[in-house]
Amino acid sequence: MNRSILVLLVTAALGLAACRDEPRSAPEPAAPTLQGRTVVYPDHHPQLAQLGVTPAAPARTLTVELPARLVWNEDRTQRIFAAFAGRVAKISADVGQPVKPGTVLAQLASPDFGVAQADTAKAQVDAQLARKSLARQRELFEAGVTARKELEQAEADAARAQAEVQRAEARTRLYGARTGGVDQRLALVSGIAGVVVERNLTPGQELRPDQMGPGVPPLFVVSDPSSLWVQIDARETEAGTLRPGAAFELVVPTLPGEKFEGKVIAAADFIDAATRTIKVRGLIANPDRKLKAEMLATARVERTPGAGVVVPASAVLLRDTRQSVFVQVRPGAYEPRDIAIGWQGPKEVLVSRGLEAGELVVTGNTLLLARQYALLRDAAGNEPAAAVSAAGAPPSPSGDKAAAK
The missing domain is CATH 2.40.30.170 (Efflux pump adaptor protein, beta barrel domain)
Incomplete structure (x- = not known):
């Protein structure tokens, strides 16, 4: 009985040991070779499934x-600043409000604007006095009491006073004043029809000339x-x-x-x-x-581009100072081709020289193929006629004969 149990234990141990043996790894695929300037992959190489190709298309209208x-x-936009220093007394418009030309957006209490209003009032008084003086001098001249020189002087004084009135009134009218009095109320007025799209002032805010320089946002923007x-x-x-x-x-x-x-x-x-x-x-x-x-x-x-073919931008590589693509010359074989670019966009490229319509260019994993080509070329020792594997094995005699042909 003990002998039978021992046999069973030995058999079970051998079975477990056999189960623990690792399966043999699959053999690695043959490496690609370099034949002249063409990278040739053996059939069913795993990298072939990663190399997507696209045919070069004839030039057409491109969407840039x-x-x-x-x-x-x-x-159609107006940016409104305050021409004088002052304090915000009233805000009459807000963002999103439609306005017309002449709409009052806000009012400021501005002593500086009051000075401009006072200048207008004084100019009007001076002009009225000059007109009365001119009328009196004209009566005296017609009566032969005064000389023509004094009449001409009065006419000049009246003309200067009237010009000063026009200047002062134009200045205050430019900033919204409609009365001849002095109220120190400066109105911020829209000059165009539109919508208030920006407002940068608050009630009671003090505005000074040093706050209205370059880089300072406007008080209102109407557009x-x-x-x-x-x-x-x-x-x-x-x-x-x-x-x-x-x-x-x-x-x-x-x-x-x-x-x-x-x-x-x-x-x-x-x-x-x-x-x-x-x-x-x-x-x-x-x-x-x-x-x-x-x-x-x-x-x-x-x-509308010029003559040439269109390929995806992912197909174009920069080799040294030249631009190139990889062309599939036959299934599993790819060679680099120097090209001239007529136009280049983010998604498509117009090739003006180096490609013909219908040729298949590599667009998927192009850098992988370029890296493989560089490794094979370095392994070949810059011998263009050799067929060398990626591991750097020496060329076979058959490969030398094919290259010689």
């Missing part, structure tokens, strides 16, 4: 996408939002496309499914040194007021 930003239409400007950052290659009068399509990420048509109204004649872009200004209608200032958008422009 450019970053854009919506801003107020400055032709007509029924049309907006579009600031487009165009690349140098789009300088000939985005000229005044050119049409573009605006797409806003926050308004999916909607497209807006715009027109270029101005383009800069210089390139921004910081961004290397050309500033282009467009105009877009906004009757429903769906678009808002400072929205980020994308401007799409149709561009």
